[in-house]
Amino acid sequence: MKRTLPLAIVIILGFLFVGYVFVPHKISQDFYDWYMEWMKAMSPFGVILGIMSITMTHTARIQHKVPNWQYSFVTLIAMIFTAFAGFAWGTQEGTPYMWLFKNVQMPMGATMFSLLAFYIASASYKAFRARSAEATVLLIAAIVVMLGQVPVGVSMFGEGINDLTQWILNVPNLASKRGIALGVGLGMVATSLRILLGIERTYLGGGE
Amino acid sequence: MFEIISNWVAAFLTLCIFSFLYKDNPFYKFAEYLFVGVTAGYTIPLTWEQAFIPYVYRPLFLQHNFILIIPAIIGIFYIFTFSRKLNWLSRYPIAFGMGTVGMGVPLSMHASVLVQMHGAMIPIENINTLLVFIGTVTILLYFYFSKAHTGTYGKVVKIGIWYMMIGFGASFGYTVMARISLLIGRIQFLVADVLHIIK
Amino acid sequence: MNIFERLQKLDRRWIFLVVAIAIILPLIFPFNSKTYTTEPTEKLYRLIDSYAPGPNEKPVEKDRAVLLCFTHDASTMPELFPMEIAILRHCFERKIKVFTITFIASAAPIMDYAINTVKEEFPEVKSGENYVNFGFKLGALQLPIILGMGEDIAEAVDIDAEGRKVSSLPIMKNIKNYNEMNLVMDFSGSSAGGAWITYARSKYGANVGVGVTAVMAADEYPYIQTGQITGMLAGLKGAAEYEKLVDVFAANPDPNKKEFSRELLKDPKWDNAITDKGIAYKFKQARIGMNAQSVAHIMIIVFILIGNIGYFITKYKQKQQQ
Numbered sequence: 001m002k003r004t005l006p007l008a009i010v011i012i013l014g015f016l017f018v019g020y021v022f023v024p025h026k027i028s029q030d031f032y033d034w035y036m037e038w039m040k041a042m043s044p045f046g047v048i049l050g051i052m053s054i055t056m057t058h059t060a061r062i063q064h065k066v067p068n069w070q071y072s073f074v075t076l077i078a079m080i081f082t083a084f085a086g087f088a089w090g091t092q093e094g095t096p097y098m099w100l101f102k103n104v105q106m107p108m109g110a111t112m113f114s115l116l117a118f119y120i121a122s123a124s125y126k127a128f129r130a131r132s133a134e135a136t137v138l139l140i141a142a143i144v145v146m147l148g149q150v151p152v153g154v155s156m157f158g159e160g161i162n163d164l165t166q167w168i169l170n171v172p173n174l175a176s177k178r179g180i181a182l183g184v185g186l187g188m189v190a191t192s193l194r195i196l197l198g199i200e201r202t203y204l205g206g207g208e
Numbered sequence: 209m210f211e212i213i214s215n216w217v218a219a220f221l222t223l224c225i226f227s228f229l230y231k232d233n234p235f236y237k238f239a240e241y242l243f244v245g246v247t248a249g250y251t252i253p254l255t256w257e258q259a260f261i262p263y264v265y266r267p268l269f270l271q272h273n274f275i276l277i278i279p280a281i282i283g284i285f286y287i288f289t290f291s292r293k294l295n296w297l298s299r300y301p302i303a304f305g306m307g308t309v310g311m312g313v314p315l316s317m318h319a320s321v322l323v324q325m326h327g328a329m330i331p332i333e334n335i336n337t338l339l340v341f342i343g344t345v346t347i348l349l350y351f352y353f354s355k356a357h358t359g360t361y362g363k364v365v366k367i368g369i370w371y372m373m374i375g376f377g378a379s380f381g382y383t384v385m386a387r388i389s390l391l392i393g394r395i396q397f398l399v400a401d402v403l404h405i406i407k
Numbered sequence: 408m409n410i411f412e413r414l415q416k417l418d419r420r421w422i423f424l425v426v427a428i429a430i431i432l433p434l435i436f437p438f439n440s441k442t443y444t445t446e447p448t449e450k451l452y453r454l455i456d457s458y459a460p461g462p463n464e465k466p467v468e469k470d471r472a473v474l475l476c477f478t479h480d481a482s483t484m485p486e487l488f489p490m491e492i493a494i495l496r497h498c499f500e501r502k503i504k505v506f507t508i509t510f511i512a513s514a515a516p517i518m519d520y521a522i523n524t525v526k527e528e529f530p531e532v533k534s535g536e537n538y539v540n541f542g543f544k545l546g547a548l549q550l551p552i553i554l555g556m557g558e559d560i561a562e563a564v565d566i567d568a569e570g571r572k573v574s575s576l577p578i579m580k581n582i583k584n585y586n587e588m589n590l591v592m593d594f595s596g597s598s599a600g601g602a603w604i605t606y607a608r609s610k611y612g613a614n615v616g617v618g619v620t621a622v623m624a625a626d627e628y629p630y631i632q633t634g635q636i637t638g639m640l641a642g643l644k645g646a647a648e649y650e651k652l653v654d655v656f657a658a659n660p661d662p663n664k665k666e667f668s669r670e671l672l673k674d675p676k677w678d679n680a681i682t683d684k685g686i687a688y689k690f691k692q693a694r695i696g697m698n699a700q701s702v703a704h705i706m707i708i709v710f711i712l713i714g715n716i717g718y719f720i721t722k723y724k725q726k727q728q729q
Contacts, residue, residue: 002296006303013307021314035307036551038279040263042301043547045283047255052290054248071241078245086253093519097253099214100246101516106481107218108243109513110394111225113482117391117703118229120384121426122419125710129718134373139715141377142384143708149385149621149644151440152701162443168378169628171336175343176375178324178629179368182344183351185320192313195306203306204299229423247513254512259545308550312605319605319635327633379625382642386486386621388703389643392430392696393485399434400688406434406695 007198014196054079141168219402222394279304343371409724411717422710429706433698440698441678447631448648451616451638453667454590455494456657459501467536470581472504472588474556476603477514477521478595483620484517487594489646489693490618491517493653494592495525496690499532500657501665504578506588508541508552508564515543519568524689534569535576542568553602557585557611585613590637594618599627604635618645643700646693654680654690 013035020028058072086097130136147153148165194200224239264280267273282304288297332338346368349361357365399405458471475494479487498505507518522540526532534540541564544552555563560582561574573579582588591613593600600617607613614637617627621642630636640649655677656665664671680691681698688695 003299006299009300009303010306010309013304014310017308017310018313021311032551032554036548037267037276039305039547039551040259040545041267041276041279042283042304043545044255044259044264045280045286045301046547047251049286049289051248051252052287054244056290068237071237074238074241075245075248078242079249082246082249083252086250087256091253091257093516097250098516101250101513103214103218104221105243105246105250105513106484106516107222107394107397108225108239109247109481110390110397110484111222112243114387114390114394114485115225115228117387117430118423118426120387121703121707121710122422124384124707125417125422125714126415126419128711128714130715134369137370138373138377138380139711141374142380143711145378145381146384146704146708149381150701150704151442151697152705154441154443159443162445166445167336168374169625170632171339172343172371172374173378173625174628174632175340176347176371177626178328178340178344178632179347179351179371180375181626181629182321182324182328182348185316185324188320189313189317192309192316195309196313203302205295230420251512254515254543255545258512258543259547263545305547311550315605315609318609323633323635324629327629375625379622382621382625384704384707385642385644385700388430388700388707389486389621389696390482391426391485392434392643392699392703393488395427395430395434395699396485396692396696399431406437406688 003201003204006204007201010195011198018196051079141172144168215402219398222398342367347371411720414713414717415721425706426703429702430699433702434695437681437695438698439679439681440694440701441675442647442651442694442697444648444652444672447639447641448645448652449667451592451640452497452649452652452656454614454616454637455497455503456501456667458503458590460503466502466504467577468580469502469504470587472506472578472582473498474506474508474588474591476591476593476595477507477509477518478511478593478598479517479620480511480513480596481517483596485696486620486642486646487596487618488517488521489643489696490640490649491521491594492525492689493646493649493693494618495521495538496528497649497653497657499525499529499537500653502537504582505538506541506560506578507538509543510546510549510552512543515568518542528687535571536578539573539576539578540568541573542566549602550606553606554610556588557607557613560584560588585611588613590614590616592616592618595623596620597623599623600636604630608635616640643693643696647697650691650693651677651680654686658690 016031020032055076058075061069061072082097082100085095085100089095089097091097128139130139144161145165145168147157148161153161191200195203221239221242224235227233228236264276267276268280282301285297285300288294291297328341328344330337330340332341346364348368350357350365350368350372355361455473458469458473460466460469473494475491477491495505497503507522509515509518518540522538532538544564552563561572561579564573567573567576585591585607591600591603591607593603593615595617596619599619600615603613603615608615615635616638617636618640619627619642621644624639624641624645627636627639627641631639640646652667652672655672655674656667659665680686681695
C-alpha cells in the first residue's frame with residue numbers, strides 16, 4: 001500500500017504512455033487528455049512544498065539562534081510581504097508585486113551569476129596550468145576559441161582565427177560532444193527504463 | 209522620479225552583492241536573504257492566479273467537474289513530505305507525475321541516441337568527416353570501462369582523450385564568454401540605466 | 408621572493424579589480440568593431456525571414472509563424488535578452504507573425520519587457536494581429552502544450568496573456584499547428600530546446616532553433632549537424648551577429664535590399680553601428696557588450712599566460728635548487 005501502490009501507478013501509467021507514443025487511436029488521445037487534466041489539477045500544490053520548506057528552515061534558525069539568525073527575519077518578512085503584495089494589489093505591470101520582482105529579484109539574481117566572471121578570471125590566473133600535454137591542448141583550444149569569438153581576435157590574427165575556431169567547433173568538438181551525448185542519451189534511456197520497470201525506486205524516498 | 213528611485217534601489221542591491229568580492233559583510237548577507245525571500249514570495253500569487261484558479265477552482269466550483277477533487281486531494285498529499293508518520297502519502301502525487309517516463313523512453317531513444325547515431329554515420333568524403341568519425345568512435349570506446357584501458361586498446365582510447373580535451377577547451381572558451389557576458393550586463397545596467405553615462 | 412613567486416601569491420581581489428576596470432572602460436568609451444556573422448546565425452536569420460509575407464500578401468493572412476519560448480530567468484538576461492529583442496525587431500520589421508510563450512514564472516515579466524521594448528519603435532504593430540503573447544503556462548503543462556500544438560495551437564494554449572481566447576484572434580488565420588507555426592525558438596540557459604527537440608521535432612517535424620548562453624553552445628553542435636537544431640544563436644556573440652543582420656537587411660531603409668545577400672553584408676558601413684546615433688541603444692546592446700568582451704578575453708588570456716609563465720619559472724627554479 002505504502003510503496004507497492006505508487007510503484008504500480010508509475011509502471012501502469014508508464015506503459016500506457018509508451019502505448020500513447022505508438023498508438024494513434026482516439027482512445028490513446030483520450031487517455032492523454034485525462035492524464036493532463038489531472039496533472040493540471042495536482043501541480044499547483046507542489047509550490048506549497050517549497051514555501052513550507054523555506055518557512056520551516058528559517059523559523060528553526062530563529063528558534064535555535066544559529067549564527068546570523070537575525071537575517072532569517074529578512075527572508076520571512078520579504079516572502080510574506082511579496083506574496084501579500086501580489087494578492088492585495090495584483091500581479092500586473094505597475095503593481096508593487098511587479099516592482100519587487102523587477103527592482104529586487106531580477107537585479108540580484110543577475111548579479112549573483114555575474115560574480116562568476118570574477119571567479120573565472122581568478123581561476124584562470126591561479127589554477128589553469130599546463131601541467132601535462134592534455135592540459136596544454138585544452139588550454140590552446142580554449143585560447144583559440146576565446147580569440148575567435150571576439151572582434152579584437154580577428155583584427156589581430158585575421159579571419160583565419162575565425163575559421164580555425166569554427167573548425168575546432170565543427171570537428172573535434174563535435175566528435176567529443178557527440179560521444180558524450182550518446183553516452184548521456186543511453187544513460188537517460190536506461191534510467192527511464194529502470195523506472196518504468198520498477199527497478200529504480202529512489203523517487204519513492206526512504207522509509208517503509 | 210519613481211523610475212530613478214527604482215533604478216537606485218536595484219543599483220544599491222547590485223552593489224551589496226558585489227561587495228562580497230571584497231569580503232563577506234552584513235550588506236551582502238542582507239541582500240542574499242532578501243533575494244531568497246522575494247523569490248519564494250513571488251511564486252505564490254503567480255501559482256494561485258495561473259494554475260490554481262484556472263485548473264482547480266474554476267473546473268471544480270464553477271464548471272462542477274467534481275471528479276477533479278481526486279487529483280486535488282492527491283496534490284495536497286505533497287505536504288505530507290514533512291510528516292514522519294504520513295510521509296508515505298507524498299509518494300502518490302510524485303508517482304502520478306512520474307508516469308510520463310514511459311513517453312520519455314522511446315522519444316529520448318529517438319532524439320538522443322538514434323538520430324545522433326544516424327548523424328554520425330555519414331560518408332567519409334574528406335579529412336574532416338574522417339576526423340569526426342575517428343573521434344566519435346574513440347570517445348565511445350573510452351566510455352566502455354568494463355575493459356581495462358591498457359595496451360593497444362589504451363592507445364586507441366588515448367586518441368579519444370585528446371579529442372575530449374579539445375572539446376573541453378572549446379567549452380571553457382565559451383564558458384569564459386558566458387560568464388563575462390553576465391558581468392557586462394550588470395555593468396551596462398549600472399553605467400547606462402543608473403548613471404546615464406552611455407545611452 | 409622574486410617577482411614570479413609574488414605574482415603566484417597575488418591576492419585575488421587585485422584580479423577582481425582589473426576585471427572590473429577592463430569591462431567598465433570599453434562600455435564608457437564605446438568604439439566601433441567589426442561583427443563577423445557565422446553560418447548557424449545566418450541560417451536562422453534566413454529561415455525566419457522566409458516567413459515574411461510577400462509584397463501582395465496581407466501579413467494577417469500569411470500561413471507561417473514563429474514561436475519564441477522564453478526558458479530562462481533574469482540571471483541569463485545579459486546574453487539572451489539582446490537576441491530576443493533582435494528577433495522580435497526582425498519579426499516586427501518584416502511583419503512576420505510571432506508568438507511568445509514561457510513555462511517559467513520568472514520569465515513572464517522578461518517576455519512582457521522584451522515585447523514592450525521593441526513595440527515602442529513599431530506603433531503600427533498590434534497584439535492579436537501581428538503578435539500574440541501566450542503568457543506564462545505552468546511547468547507541468549509544458550509537455551501537453553508542446554504536444555497539443557502539433558494538433559491545434561489554439562486548443563492547446565486556450566487563452567493568451569491578456570485573457571483572450573486564442574482561437575478568436577485574427578493572427579490565427581491560416582495558422583493551425585506546427586505545419587504553419589514551423590519554427591520554435593527556445594531561449595534557454597540550460598535545457599537548449601531539449602523538450603522541443605524530443606517532442607515537437609521528433610513527433611511533428613517542427614523546426615527548432617535555439618538561443619543559448621555561451622556555456623551551452625559548444626554542446627549543441629552535434630544537434631546542429633544532425634539537423635535537429637535548425638540554427639543557433641550562441642551567447643552575446645550570437646546576439647551581436649543577429650543584431651547586425653537585422654540592421655543590414657530587415658531594418659534596411661531601402662525596400663529592395665531586405666533579402667539576405669553576402670555582398671551587402673561585407674559593406675564596412677554596417678560596422679559603425681555602435682557610434683551611429685540613428686540606431687537605438689537597445690538594438691545594439693550586444694555589439695557594445697562585445698567590445699567589453701574583447702578586452703575581457705584578451706585580459707583572461709594574459710592572466711593564463713602570466714600564470715603559466717610564473718608557474719614554469721618557479722618550477723624550474725625549484726628543480727635547480729634541488
